[in-house]
Amino acid sequence: MALALPLHFFHALFMLVFLLSRMQFSLSSSGFIGVNYGRVADDLLSPAQVVQLLKAQGITKTKIFDTDATVLSAFSGSNITITVGLQNQQLSDAAGSQSFTDTWVQSNILPYYPNTLIDAIAVGNEIIFAGLQDSTQLLVPAMKNVYASLVKYNVASSIKVSSPIALGALETSYPPSAGSFKPDLVEPVIKPLLSFLKQAGSYLMVNAYPFFAYTANSDTISLDYALFKDNTGATDPNNGLVYKSLLEAQLDSVFAAMNAVGFNDVKMVVTETGWPSKGDENQNGPSEQNAASYNGNLVRRVLTGGGTPLRPDEPLNVYIFALFNENQKTGPTTERNFGLFYPNEEKVYDIPLH
Numbered sequence: 001m002a003l004a005l006p007l008h009f010f011h012a013l014f015m016l017v018f019l020l021s022r023m024q025f026s027l028s029s030s031g032f033i034g035v036n037y038g039r040v041a042d043d044l045l046s047p048a049q050v051v052q053l054l055k056a057q058g059i060t061k062t063k064i065f066d067t068d069a070t071v072l073s074a075f076s077g078s079n080i081t082i083t084v085g086l087q088n089q090q091l092s093d094a095a096g097s098q099s100f101t102d103t104w105v106q107s108n109i110l111p112y113y114p115n116t117l118i119d120a121i122a123v124g125n126e127i128i129f130a131g132l133q134d135s136t137q138l139l140v141p142a143m144k145n146v147y148a149s150l151v152k153y154n155v156a157s158s159i160k161v162s163s164p165i166a167l168g169a170l171e172t173s174y175p176p177s178a179g180s181f182k183p184d185l186v187e188p189v190i191k192p193l194l195s196f197l198k199q200a201g202s203y204l205m206v207n208a209y210p211f212f213a214y215t216a217n218s219d220t221i222s223l224d225y226a227l228f229k230d231n232t233g234a235t236d237p238n239n240g241l242v243y244k245s246l247l248e249a250q251l252d253s254v255f256a257a258m259n260a261v262g263f264n265d266v267k268m269v270v271t272e273t274g275w276p277s278k279g280d281e282n283q284n285g286p287s288e289q290n291a292a293s294y295n296g297n298l299v300r301r302v303l304t305g306g307g308t309p310l311r312p313d314e315p316l317n318v319y320i321f322a323l324f325n326e327n328q329k330t331g332p333t334t335e336r337n338f339g340l341f342y343p344n345e346e347k348v349y350d351i352p353l354h
């Protein structure tokens with residue numbers, strides 16, 4: 001039958017497939033900007049007002065640090081995806097038995113999903129580098145139990161399981177190509193974690209703050225480089241790749257560390273990054289202007305498309321930290337001033353978010 005079709009049919013079909021594959025490429029080449037909705041504060045808007053604020057800003061992805069019922073209900077029908085958290089203090093129970101995670105999923109996920117678009121569960125936050133030695137070995141067992149529960153309730157294909165790691169999990173991060181994990185973490189937790197993520201079709205969550213690197217080394221790191229402003233860039237002497245921003249160098253040091261332990265095919269989402277608009281005394285870097293530059297240039301960089309020098313075809317997917325200034329975070333100043341908004345929804349500075 002097919003042989004009877006004229007040649008130009010195949011030519012047209014080929015062109016169509018070719019064009020479609022190109023379209024796919026250009027659609028997938030720019031990543032997303034989400035915002036962390038942290039709530040360590042006693043003066044925030046109601047979750048329903050927050051949904052309106054996010055919509056008004058064109059933000060379609062958010063992340064919270066727990067499974068607060070009021071928040072998850074408020075996002076029902078909003079079409080805003082939300083990554084939720086199983087908290088560090090529940091890790092031990094979650095690692096202990098699947099009956100715990102079955103119950104946890106039944107009471108914290110299933111009542112809301114899919115009207116509330118829960119897209120991922122962050123199991124613990126920065127467990128690998130929270131100084132919680134005992135917790136480290138609980139991490140992957142807890143993730144596996146959460147995953148098994150999602151499978152049991154038939155939602156594992158749409159809700160991913162991962163866990164945010166801090167850059168402190170790295171032994172070496174400079175130059176980026178030399179990135180490596182702390183040797184004592186590799187066998188106990190890093191390899192099992194990456195192997196789980198690969199099998200489950202999930203991604204590594206990474207919290208990366210050029211701000212903290214800059215403020216600790218402002219004599220050697222250029223502010224323009226940290227803020228994604230025009231700069232001459234930094235060349236990695238091992239492979240000649242040129243870095244125009246500190247964030248991309250940090251992310252590539254994680255990719256290099258993953259490559260070094262044999263996982264060059266696990267994707268990454270930056271679950272936190274940001275810059276404070278006010279800082280503690282004698283601290284270099286915090287200012288409204290710098291925060292506006294960092295986050296504004298970050299949004300532009302992500303939406304322009306493309307990945308890091310080591311993974312140029314993998315779009316950057318980033319959650320900014322954070323939506324609000326949070327008055328009950330550790331003081332005195334820096335940690336409480338990462339917000340894009342004041343609690344009354346006034347902007348701390350004005351940048352486009354989409």
Ligand SMILES: *[C@@H]1O[C@H](CO)[C@@H](O)[C@H](O)[C@H]1NC(C)=O
Pocket residue numbers: 060079
């Ligand atoms: C929901 O969000 C997705 C992705 O942001 C968008 O493509 C889609 O059009 C939205 N649907 C509605 C009903 O708003």
